[in-house]
Amino acid sequence: MGVTYSDAEAGTAIPPKSYQVTRLDLVKYCGASGDFNVIHWNERIARSVGLPGVIAHGMYTMAQGGKFLTAWAGGDPGAVVEYGVRFSSMVPVPDDADPGSATGGATIEFSGTVAEKLGDNKVAVDVVARCGGEKVLTRARAVVRLP
Amino acid sequence: MALNTEYVGRTFGPTEPYEVSRVKIAEFSDAIGEPSALCRDAEAAVKAGYPDVIAPPTFAIVISMKATSAVAADPGLGLDYSMVVHGEQSFTYSRPLRAGDVIVATTTIESIRSKGSLSMLTTATDLATVGGEHVCTARSTIVERGK
Numbered sequence: 001m002g003v004t005y006s007d008a009e010a011g012t013a014i015p016p017k018s019y020q021v022t023r024l025d026l027v028k029y030c031g032a033s034g035d036f037n038v039i040h041w042n043e044r045i046a047r048s049v050g051l052p053g054v055i056a057h058g059m060y061t062m063a064q065g066g067k068f069l070t071a072w073a074g075g076d077p078g079a080v081v082e083y084g085v086r087f088s089s090m091v092p093v094p095d096d097a098d099p100g101s102a103t104g105g106a107t108i109e110f111s112g113t114v115a116e117k118l119g120d121n122k123v124a125v126d127v128v129a130r131c132g133g134e135k136v137l138t139r140a141r142a143v144v145r146l147p
Numbered sequence: 148m149a150l151n152t153e154y155v156g157r158t159f160g161p162t163e164p165y166e167v168s169r170v171k172i173a174e175f176s177d178a179i180g181e182p183s184a185l186c187r188d189a190e191a192a193v194k195a196g197y198p199d200v201i202a203p204p205t206f207a208i209v210i211s212m213k214a215t216s217a218v219a220a221d222p223g224l225g226l227d228y229s230m231v232v233h234g235e236q237s238f239t240y241s242r243p244l245r246a247g248d249v250i251v252a253t254t255t256i257e258s259i260r261s262k263g264s265l266s267m268l269t270t271a272t273d274l275a276t277v278g279g280e281h282v283c284t285a286r287s288t289i290v291e292r293g294k
Contacts, residue, residue: 083204085236
């Protein structure tokens with residue numbers, strides 16, 4: 001079981017989690033989101049506009065943070081009632097993962113802390129997302145309703 | 148080119164209705180790796196108190212991005228979309244988006260700022276049912292890199 005509202009206090013840490021992201025994940029996200037910007041799937045064009053290669057959608061990274069919060073809140077995606085981020089750095093996704101492989105691609109690491117206990121079973125949390133040592137989301141804050 | 152600041156305060160929409168389907172929620176959840184049964188299994192969602200399967204917290208981007216892209220493409224605004232990166236994003240929910248919702252989006256340009264060669268456009272997109280029930284406000288800042 002995850003955390004409960006009565007357990008949570010300002011300063012309570014959310015257990016860190018890491019999520020792997022591969023080229024296949026980005027292609028799936030293009031289709032599911034409707035965001036087919038070429039920098040998320042075409043290495044040649046990504047490099048031609050000065051990027052290190054294909055990069056993840058900012059919204060893909062934000063979605064991973066949403067998943068991180070949902071898991072903490074007992075698996076209810078409806079528990080995340082407010083969620084905002086600033087995209088501070090990109091997530092390059094190298095083309096080195098075979099489909100289905102647990103290695104390769106990029107890894108985004110999430111951690112978080114309860115910033116404030118609010119009423120109505122809600123808490124405000126600060127989320128940190130890192131990839132390759134860089135902070136990829138800053139000012140990532142959410143209001144989550146806990147069981 | 149600087150953005151046309153006369154657009155601040157201008158409202159666009161409502162858009163054509165977008166019908167949220169169980170299939171699209173499941174596809175989006177698969178793409179981001181969200182494992183919750185509440186996004187796939189209507190029975191589980193009902194048991195958790197929802198009328199139907201619910202969408203993950205960043206699903207609203209599927210609807211709001213269509214609306215904000217239309218605004219960004221307005222020739223009078225003067226935005227070069229090929230130079231745009233996503234700066235910030237937030238979602239504030241009145242309740243989760245769910246299968247069966249028929250949603251219209253109304254977008255207001257909240258601010259236009261410039262910093263050096265960068266121009267920043269902040270929009271607030273209200274997602275409401277065709278019946279007028281507010282579901283989510285998606286706030287987005289996009290950054291146009293100068294040439």
